Amino acid sequence: MLTVMTSTQLPSLFTPLPTGRPLSTLKVLVTLSRHGSRRPNPISTTLCPNNVQNSESYHVPPEQLTEIGMEQMRLAGEEVRREYIDNQ
Structure with a gap:
């Protein structure tokens, strides 16, 4: 399975800010599978x-x-x- 993600900021996709909010949000997720x-x-x-x-x-x-x-x-x-x- 291949999963492609796009985000407003990569590679720190899930790095939390001091407020606990992520630096970026997941915008699109495309999954290709057999x-x-x-x-x-x-x-x-x-x-x-x-x-x-x-x-x-x-x-x-x-x-x-x-x-x-x-x-x-x-x-x-x-x-x-x-x-x-x-x-x-």
């Missing part, structure tokens, strides 16, 4: 013919996020929010 678990694409059955039964056991269309993948992405988003929003 997808969570998903169903294999259709070519996987050609490349791995012994794995056809596994590929057909998913309950979502090919290449789509599984329920586990959706949960993985939700948890990743919660962690980013906790780190950069809630802990301010």
